[in-house]
Amino acid sequence: MLEPGTKIGPYEITGALGAGGMGEVYRARDTKLGRDVAVKVLPKSFAQDEGRVARFEREARAVAALSHPNILAIYDFGREDGHVFAVMELLEGETLRERLALGALPARKAVEYGAQMARGLAAAHEKSITHRDLKPDNLFITHDGRLKIFDFGLATEAVETEAGGSDSSAPTRAAVTDPGVVLGTVGYMSPEQVRGERVDHRSDIFAFGSILYEMLTARRAFQRDTGAETMAAILKDEPPEMSGLDGAPLPALERIVHRCLEKKRGERFQSAYDLAFAIESISRESGPARKESATLRPRARSIITAALALLLAVGMFWLGRVAGGPDNAPPLSYERLTFRRGTVYAAQFEPGGRDVIYTAAWDGRVPEIYSTLPGARAARALGFPSSDVLSVSPSGEMASLRKTAVLGWENSEVTGTLALSTGSGGAAREISEDVVLADWTADGEQLVVVRLINRRRRVELPIGTVLYETTNWVNSLRVSPQGDVIAFGERATGYSTNQFIVFLEINGATKRFDTGIGGPWLDLAWSPDGDEVWFNTYGGGDPDLHAMSRTGKVRLLARSAVQLRILDVAPDGRVVVARTNFRGGVMGIAPGETVERDFSWLGDTGIRDISGDGRTLLLSELGSGGEGGSVYLRNVDGSPGLTWDLAPAVHLGEGEALDLSPDGKWALTLRRGEPGSLVLLPTGPGTPIVVENETIVDFVTASFISDENEIVFAGSKEGGALRWFRQAVPSGEPRPITGEVQWLKASANLGRSPVSPDGSMLAALKDEVIALYPMDGGEPRTLDDVPASMAVIRFTRDGRFLYVAEKFGRSVKVYRVDIETGRRELWKTIAPSDPAGLHDIYAVQISDNDESYYYTFDRMVSDLYLVEGLR
Secondary structure: OOOOOOEEOOEEEEEEEEEEOOEEEEEEEEOOOOEEEEEEEOOHHHHOOHHHHHHHHHHHHHHHOOOOOOEOOEEEEEEEOOEEEEEEEOOOEEEHHHHHOOOOOOHHHHHHHHHHHHHHHHHHHHOOOOOOOOOHHHEEEEOOOOEEEOOOOOHHHHOOOOOOOOOOOOEOOOOOOOOOOOOOEHHHOOHHHHOOOOOOHHHHHHHHHHHHHHHHHOOOOOOOOOHHHHHHHHHHOOOOOOOOOOOOOOHHHHHHHHHHOOOOHHHOOOOHHHHHHHHHHHHOOOOOOOOOOOOOOOOOOOHHHHHHHHHHHHHHHOOOOOOOOOOOOOOOEEEEOOOOOEEEEEEEEOOOOOOEEEEEEEOOOOOEEEEEOOOOOOOEEEEEEOOEEEEEOOOOEEEEEEEEEEEOOOOOEEEEEEEEEEOOEEEEEEEEEEEEEEEEOOOOOOEEEEEEEOOEEEEEOOOOOEEEEEOOEEEEEEEOOOOOEEEEEEEOOOOOOOOEEEEEEOOOOEEEEEOOOOOOEEEEEEOOOOOEEEEEEEOOOOOOEEEEEOOOOEEEEEOOOOEEEEEEEOOOOOEEEEEEEEEEEEEEEOOOOOOOEEOOOOOEEEEEEEOOOOOEEEEEEOHHHOOOOEEEEEEOOOOOOOOOOOOOOEEEEEOEEEEEOOOOOEEEEEEOOOOOEEEEEEOOOOOOEEOOOOOEEEEEEEEEOOOOOEEEEEEEEOOOOOEEEEEEOOOOOOEEOOOOOOHHHHHOOOOOOOEOOOOOEEEEEEOOEEEEEEOOOOOOEEEEEEEOOEEEEEEOOOOOEEEEEEOOOOOEEEEEEEOOOOOEEEEEEEOOOOOOOEEEEEEEEEOOOOOOEEEEEEEEEEEEEEEEOOO
């Protein structure tokens, strides 16, 4: 045992936490970063085996790179004075095993912990990491109710216990995961582990089922007198039915447990993501009082029927009951239509409602239009690459968008050339340019279109005749079944997340209603009778489906545990939806490293600034950070020779992060509201400072000038245009720097401070190019070789160059611009290694020494489903 005061590297031991076959665990103080950590010192027999140490280090690197809130964070790994040690996040609470010693968990708690466990596993499996020894002993519940998974692949390498003992919680002999080797803990092993077969992520799903069973019943699923008997039970027996136990859980939970515990791995949930989706849906339901359908699907007897039964079973509880319906309303049914990895952008029923035409970008390739038939397992490409289906007429003529271009760093608005073709494929005929959206009229004779002309969105019918015009974003245009009203979503530019639905009559009369629901994007489709539109928002944290009547009354259509997008509604009421997993995250190369890794924290992380040395990241969490967002600071712990350890993010406060002060002591943030406000949050001890500003009613972005005493921001006064201002903190008078600017252009400055190091120039956009505005007033100097399609990142440390970036795509080109000559040269092309579902990369940050960079990515992975039962 190590005595308090002993030092291992920068870690000073302060006390013992526990000991076991894997070594001794101590509480310690990280003297370098000033935090408490847990240090695990591995056994000497382990330390003397170079093969085991190398494997342990590889696994530690992989797990450390996950940076997931439901996985124990690993900070460091090293050797000193004969010790091999790992440094981990210090947890306060108890293991799940200790909690289960008190008895079964309430169903609500089991669902809560199960969902967290599934999310952690999904993050690990996405990186091809399988735990292989999941059990209550390796799950920790903190005092604030967060579940943490630990010992990924570590216990399987260290403990040697005979399998014939009576303790079914004992690990078997440690070994690699080669065929013929028994690996795992007896009571939680999968059948393939018992047989010594090669394991994959679905073995973790079997263990998950065993643990969930135990949480609900306080009994082990396959408990027998000896380890050998327990393994035989895993291979042949079913666990005792839970319905016969006191306090039986929800039938939906029983179905999940049984699906996880299928003997054949092909009949289990095929991913932890699907498992998380299924269990989280239960938490959205009304509770145990919900009545189940009298008809239950039988257990699957083959891989194909298992998959179909799973989809149907999940469909029974996926969205919950339809709002306002009777308790015995029939459950919704779901049929999956797509099976590849990527993004589904749009879908339409063909005439008759049998086939579905959809647009998808699979495996990082360009979007293409496909046709599929429910029940089929394959789709047919129609031969329109880089196109997007918009609408299919009653006669089968398809309107699609070609030659598309993405506009705007924040809204991802797409415009292109409208083309017509038959739904079965063939040559397309181009008919109009600058089109954003289109839909056929009810008789199929004309097209209603939205076109983007001079930065204004115009609803036209016929093409060329303007019925409605706005500077706002327009989403999801649809004509009513009766042909009398055009419905579409509308959202103000800027960071406002209010979504409105507009009902535009063919004669030009307009009704505009606030949905009362946030989110930057909206999808809608008319109900079969045309009395209301069914809609969803996404990107704002509300996954439910809603309906709005023609008079603006909003009702809940269905609850959902995951994000669903309503893409089309057939005349018989069937709906085609996209189940969408939207994730915002941060990737980059930290100081001293050569390979990109993930620096994300929660589910919607965006990077807003970095320290000059590139070691401290200022992060925003939007949808997953609460209604108003949350601000975090994350340090990159660049220990010598270690390129993978990463500290957890520190929560600074509420709002949206904007900029980090040059000395790193303050974070400039924005709190949305009417009006919004700029707030300085201390990164260490201190009190937040509200920037007093009664004349500005809307803010877009802001930065420090040269220290925390003065800022520059883009905003507008009541009834005024958007401009750049400078202001002393906390109560100076805002002074305009620029004339009127477009919001889109101002928002492109989502990188680091657009102010030169000496505080003399502001890099912003003027007309169609980037310009340098004198901070004290005067005419700007334009950089004619840098068009408005590029976004400002920052000045170099010497102020001689300006970094700018091209917009969008699956890669970003970063240029250095000589501010004297205006000439630009390519600095670096940034492209993530995994392009599947990649929607956008932006907000590039570059360190002062130009060696480190970070960026925000948006990834949207979706599957198409056919839904029946909505009403």
